[in-house]
Amino acid sequence: ADPDPLQDFCVADVSAPLSINGFPCKPSSQITxxxxxxxxxxxxxxxxxxxxxxxxxxxxxxxxALNTLGISMNRVDFAPGGVNPPHSHPRSSESGVVIEGxxxxxxxxxxxxxxxxxxxAGQMFVIPRGLVHFQLNVGEGKALAFxxxxxxxxxxxxxxxxxxxxxxSIPDKVLTKAFQVDxxxxxxxxxxxxx
Ligand code: GLV
Ligand code: MN
Numbered sequence: 001a002d003p004d005p006l007q008d009f010c011v012a013d014v015s016a017p018l019s020i021n022g023f024p025c026k027p028s029s030q031i032t033x034x035x036x037x038x039x040x041x042x043x044x045x046x047x048x049x050x051x052x053x054x055x056x057x058x059x060x061x062x063x064x065a066l067n068t069l070g071i072s073m074n075r076v077d078f079a080p081g082g083v084n085p086p087h088s089h090p091r092s093s094e095s096g097v098v099i100e101g102x103x104x105x106x107x108x109x110x111x112x113x114x115x116x117x118x119x120x121a122g123q124m125f126v127i128p129r130g131l132v133h134f135q136l137n138v139g140e141g142k143a144l145a146f147x148x149x150x151x152x153x154x155x156x157x158x159x160x161x162x163x164x165x166x167x168x169s170i171p172d173k174v175l176t177k178a179f180q181v182d183x184x185x186x187x188x189x190x191x192x193x194x195x
Contacts, residue, residue, distance in 0.1 A: 002070035012067035038063040045077035052082025060152040074147045078137035092154035094127040101143025107133035165195040
């Protein structure tokens with residue numbers, strides 16, 4: 001979904017003091033082979049958190065050589081029962097492959113049709129750009145998946161945090177009316193999310 005590159009590469013200077021649609025390139029005199037390799041997805045993510053899952057991002061911010069190339073990857077680790085909660089990527093479709101364990105992968109179309117399947121090692125899924133999706137570990141042990149994107153920075157709107165834990169908050173009146181619940185339900189969700 002990203003625009004096409006205009007040169008072989010443009011290793012991002014992510015700390016450049018200017019902001020453009022992407023990142024400026026590091027001077028070619030400073031480029032080494034190491035720029036094009038990244039071991040940030042080699043470590044097991046810490047799943048001791050609210051959701052029992054963690055996404056380790058291999059996007060342009062973590063791996064600057066991806067700048068302008070329109071691709072990136074994540075590693076997603078799951079504790080037993082862990083969930084990568086409903087979220088969407090505004091700038092990218094997502095494909096993924098399960099490496100270990102058993103994952104229920106689901107997404108919902110803009111017409112509110114739900115598609116899902118339980119996948120095990122070697123099996124692949126696709127999430128069309130922008131659609132809300134999740135993965136739930138339904139196996140006995142831990143699970144691991146790698147995901148790939150057609151954007152160097154897909155973005156991720158994580159619904160529970162977007163809706164219930166924004167800064168500043170969405171007014172209670174909006175949420176009580178939208179979800180047809182009382183304020184105490186909203187407050188309970190907020191406090192469980194740590195807000
Ligand atoms: C999984 O859905 C991911 O965004 O990496
Ligand atoms: Mn995703």
